[in-house]
Structures are given as structure tokens and as C-alpha cells.
Amino acid sequence: MPNAPDNVTIGLVQMRCEAAPDANLDKAIARIRQAAAAGAQIICLPELFRSPYFCQRQDPSLFDFAEPIPGPSTERLGHIARETGTAIIASLFARRAAGVYHNTAAVLEADGRLLGIYRKMHIPDDPLYYEKYYFTPGDLGFRAFDTQFGRIGVLVCWDQWYPEAARLTALQGAQIIFYPTAIGWHPREKAEFGAAQHQAWELSQRAHGLANGVYIAAINRVGHEGASDGGIEFWGASFVSDPFGGLLKRADHSSEENLIVSCDLKRLEEIRRHWPFLRDRRIDAYADITRRMID
Numbered sequence: 001m002p003n004a005p006d007n008v009t010i011g012l013v014q015m016r017c018e019a020a021p022d023a024n025l026d027k028a029i030a031r032i033r034q035a036a037a038a039g040a041q042i043i044c045l046p047e048l049f050r051s052p053y054f055c056q057r058q059d060p061s062l063f064d065f066a067e068p069i070p071g072p073s074t075e076r077l078g079h080i081a082r083e084t085g086t087a088i089i090a091s092l093f094a095r096r097a098a099g100v101y102h103n104t105a106a107v108l109e110a111d112g113r114l115l116g117i118y119r120k121m122h123i124p125d126d127p128l129y130y131e132k133y134y135f136t137p138g139d140l141g142f143r144a145f146d147t148q149f150g151r152i153g154v155l156v157c158w159d160q161w162y163p164e165a166a167r168l169t170a171l172q173g174a175q176i177i178f179y180p181t182a183i184g185w186h187p188r189e190k191a192e193f194g195a196a197q198h199q200a201w202e203l204s205q206r207a208h209g210l211a212n213g214v215y216i217a218a219i220n221r222v223g224h225e226g227a228s229d230g231g232i233e234f235w236g237a238s239f240v241s242d243p244f245g246g247l248l249k250r251a252d253h254s255s256e257e258n259l260i261v262s263c264d265l266k267r268l269e270e271i272r273r274h275w276p277f278l279r280d281r282r283i284d285a286y287a288d289i290t291r292r293m294i295d
Helices: 021-037 060-065 072-084 157-161 163-170 187-212 266-274
Strands: 007-014 042-044 087-097 100-108 114-119 144-147 150-154 176-180 215-219 222-225 232-235 239-241 247-250 257-264
Touching: 007 021, 007 215, 021 042, 021 072, 021 257, 042 176, 072 087, 072 100, 087 114, 087 150, 087 176, 100 150, 114 144, 157 176, 157 187, 163 176, 163 187, 176 187, 187 215, 187 232, 187 239, 187 247, 215 257, 239 257, 247 257, 257 266
Parallel strands: 007 042, 042 087, 150 176, 176 215
Antiparallel strands: 007 257, 087 100, 100 114, 144 150, 215 239, 222 232, 239 247
16 A cells, blocks of 8 residues: 555464453453553454353354444543554444344554444354354455555454465455454364464464465464363464565464564565566366365
8 A cells, every 4th residue: 555664563362252242342442551561552352252162152142242343342442543653454243133143354544533344254053162053254355455454354263174265365455455354163073173273273374475475463362261171272373474475473372362473565576576476376177166176
């Protein structure tokens, strides 16, 4: 975008989420202030940060966690964005209408304005991740947003596994793709499968960054939520990778942490000149990508 800086510092707020929504919002705001004081210009919060990860069970009373956008959270976060001079990405449980709810990321500009929203497109339905019960699939498509610090894309959690989502976001000019996330281990599976699951998650996203020549910023929560003998152990490990897929910085698996990373946006030009994957795309040959299977 015109007049955008060559460098941007991003802040990823890796946090535990408590039972009380207002306490989580207060914590997130405190962490935003800390990240801004450390130099962050674009700050991203974890997926559905205002509450525990409620999708572990199907319970109609949990729709009460939902709120409108614009609404109370975007209003408070808009004030903090203006106070700190930072752009903020906030993942919220959005009530669109009675019976229609979305897993939504709101993007706030540094002057406090709501730039726009992204509605999560890919909705999982797995043990302890019963999101199809709560969320209507997104209908806004894949989007990019111009902040004063650069053009960014936002996808959400399960979108992480889909190269099509990253590609369509990058083709709109996104320089950094943010992934607010709530992912973790089933404790009974961790010993056998945990390392491989985490590795697959990170490698998939870093590969999207390499294939598209963009920075990737994935932000997760930490801590155990749910039944003491089960539930989910959120694995943290928020990270930032560069446009060649190289890991720049990663948080640990258990600590609350602000991950602060400087991104040189000139690297996009450098990488894409030497590895021109977008130039060599055969867009005339990809029509079958819209089919479920090629039988």
C-alpha cells in the first residue's frame, strides 16, 4: 500500500483464558499495552480469547457468549488501539442474528476504527472441537486489510490447514497472514502423537508462507481447559515465519508470553524475485480445484 513502512513489528499475545469473559478482556488489554510498550505495531489475540474454549461440548446456553460486531469488545479494543497507536486483531464469537453466529476476526486500525471483519471459512467438527454446532461458515470469502503499518490478511485456526485460503489471501496483496488459533493436545494422545501433531501444524503454515512469499504469524492460547482427566491442553508455540518459510521466533508450550517480532517487508520483494512462484502459476490449468474430488 502507498506510504506503508518497510518494517513492521508485530506482537502475538499468547495467553491463558479464564472462565470470566470480562477478566479475559481485561487481561488482553493489559497485554496489548505491554506489547505496544515493547514496540509492537500490529497486535493479534488468540482465537475466541474472551472465553474458555466452549466448543468442547454442545450446549445451547453457551451461545450467550456471543456478541454483536460492532459491539462491547470492539468498542473497548478500539479505544486501546487509539491509545496505543496499534492495529489490533481480535477473534470473537459474533452474533449476526438469532440462530446465526460466526467465528469472526475483527481488525481495528490504530486510530480505533473497525477496518473490517473476517468470518472463519473452514469449520471443524471433531471430538472436543464441535464448532459446526456453534458457527455458521463464513460468507465474506478471504480478505486482506490495509492498516497504516502494511496490508495484512487474517485467517482463523482450522483455516491453517488449507493452502487455498492462504493463496487467495496472498493474491489480494497480504504481506503478513495472521492466524488466531485455539489448538492443543488431547492429553491421552500427547505422549504418542503430540510432537508429530505440533510439527504438522507449524510446518503446514510455514509452507503457506513459502509458497506465497508472505510472513506467517500464528497465535495460540496455553493452559489446560475442560475435564481434569481429558479436555484440551493448548500447546501454545505461537510463532512467526518469514517469506521463505524460515522460523523467526517461537513461544514455548506453556507460558503466557508476548511474542514481539520485527518483519522486514522488503523481504517479500527479494524472495519473490528469486523464487517467482506466483509468476509461474498455471491459472489456465486449475479449474478442477473447485471440484470435491476428481473421480
